[in-house]
Amino acid sequence: MLGKGIEFVYLFLILGWNCGKAKKDLQSEVSDQELFWGADQYDFAIVLPASDAECFWHFSHHGEYFYLNFMVQWVTGVGANRHLSVTVNAPSGLIVGTADDVTGEIAFNAKETGFYQMCFSNFHNRFGSMQVFMNFGVYYQDSGDSNEDENMKQLNSTLDTIDDSSNKLQSSVFHMWRYYAVGRMRKAADYYLLLSNLNYVSTWSTVLSLVIILAGYLQLYFLKRLFNTKQTTETEKPRC
Structure with missing residues (x-):
């Protein structure tokens, strides 16, 4: 022994x-890429420069539920495209999820154990950067492949019933946390949109006010010149 x-x-x-x-x-x-090992959930924002891409790695076990939520919060530049290209690769290199939109979700059950790669590309914008808020992680879901006899035994067992209730509560808390993260994304995107509109309105209001004041001054200046007359003398008189 x-x-x-x-x-x-x-x-x-x-x-x-x-x-x-x-x-x-x-x-x-x-x-040159960011590794995430240990925690189950992450949420943060990154800024992608023009025509740039950034990748992250997250460790997941076989059978875990892998999810990724993302949203573009603001984009710089004139006529910028808000679409973001996202790909998720398995440890073997296979592409398990893609998205090309302003906001999206990629979710699947992990078939392999290892680091899953998430790449975010801003190739739509050649001259403008964008801020992306992301929320990703893993969660273990019970497969539920048990026969009816085992289910009956679990119902008759107080300990198993408590365990089942705890798992359901944990699952509900997990999904509520995901909805909360998505709500934060939308709130931040709305905040940046309002801030952008405020700056736009303030800037153009100031410019138009200056143009109006300058136009009024020029009108008065040229109108006053029409009534300017020279003082005449006996030797110098105005000509017709």
Whole structure:
């Protein structure tokens, strides 16, 4: 028994060292990209320069529910396109989700264990940058592949009933958190839209006020020149 325990500890240490080495190798390969390892949910905003792209990596296990929500909050430049191109790649390199819109959602059940890559591209705008708010993460959902006999046993067991209720409550809280994040996206987008409209109205109001004042001054100036007369003398009289 002691020998098996030592062997188990040895295998555990080797496995942990290999996982740590694989993680460091992956971080060195994608040094210019952001890795997310550990937490289940993230939400933040980034600014994408013109014709630029940025990628993020998130670790997910097999069977977990992977989701990504995004929304373009503001875009600079004249005649800028608000559409954002988004792709999600599996650890094997396969594309598991795409979107090309102002706001969107990509969700699926993870079939592989590893880092899923999320790339955001602003190739629609060659001269304008955009701010994107994103919310992504993973959640484990029970598959529910149990037969009727097991379901009856769970109903008859108080502990299993409490566990099932807790899982349902956790799922409800998770989805409410997602709706809250989407609500924050929309609120921020509306705020930036109102701020942009305020700056637009204020700027053009100031410019038009200056134009009106300048036009009134020029009109008075030229009108006054029409009534200017020279003082005449006996030797110098006005000519017809």
